[in-house]
Amino acid sequence: MKPPLTPFHVAVPVYDLDEARKFYREVLGCSEGRSSDMWTDFNLFGHQFVIHLKPRPAEKTEHHFNPVDGHDVPVPHYGVVLEWDEYKELEIRLRRHHVKFVIEPYIRFKGLPGEQATMFFLDPSGNALEFKSFKDLGQLFATT
Numbered sequence: 001m002k003p004p005l006t007p008f009h010v011a012v013p014v015y016d017l018d019e020a021r022k023f024y025r026e027v028l029g030c031s032e033g034r035s036s037d038m039w040t041d042f043n044l045f046g047h048q049f050v051i052h053l054k055p056r057p058a059e060k061t062e063h064h065f066n067p068v069d070g071h072d073v074p075v076p077h078y079g080v081v082l083e084w085d086e087y088k089e090l091e092i093r094l095r096r097h098h099v100k101f102v103i104e105p106y107i108r109f110k111g112l113p114g115e116q117a118t119m120f121f122l123d124p125s126g127n128a129l130e131f132k133s134f135k136d137l138g139q140l141f142a143t144t
Contacts (some may be wrong), residue, residue, distance in 0.1 A: 007047045010078055011039075013054035014125040020051045023124050027097045028090075045080045063128060069108045074120060077128035081140065087117055087133035094121065102128065113142035 014020035017040065024030045024042050030049065033041035039052045065072035082090065091105050105119035116139070118132040134140055 009048040009050070011050040011052050012078065012123075012125075012127050014051045014123070014127070015054065015056040016124065017051065017053045019124045024049070024051065027094065027099060029093065045082060045086070047080060061126070063126075071103050071108075073130075074102055074122075074128035077120065077130045079130040079132065081137075082131055082133045084117070084133045084135055087131060090131055091119060094119075108132075113144055114139050 017038070021032070021035075021040050024040075024044075025032060028044070030042035030044050033043065033048075035041065037053075039050055042049045042051070063074040066075055067073070094101075099121050101119055101121050103118070103120040105117060107115060108118045109115045114134075115136075116132045116134050118130060120128060120130050122128055
């Protein structure tokens with residue numbers, strides 16, 4: 001028997017801690033954990049997600065994009081694979097908060113191995129997020 005997945009830990013830079021805290025708390029619905037004047041922990045769908053204050057760079061940084069299934073995917077990005085209903089609820093929540101999508105929610109690899117629902121958007125500091133879901137989680141690493 002396979003052990004249950006353990007939570008991941010990821011930390012990302014943000015330029016305005018209060019603005020980012022509001023986004024992750026109110027838009028994504030994450031509960032806050034420990035914090036200081038330089039960072040805040042969040043529960044991101046059961047994972048430990050931390051925002052760290054970072055000075056804004058003097059010049060604007062651009063995302064790199066790689067083509068995937070006919071869309072330009074921002075690199076780097078992070079996110080969570082959600083249950084199908086959680087994914088749909090998050091999509092509704094994001095639309096209610098008027099979040100602008102980098103890639104609108106759609107079905108990627110339709111009819112192929114790894115078929116999945118996916119969406120991309122940015123946090124207030126420009127960090128790219130991808131949330132996805134599989135009707136068949138067994139397709140997560142499918143190649144054929």
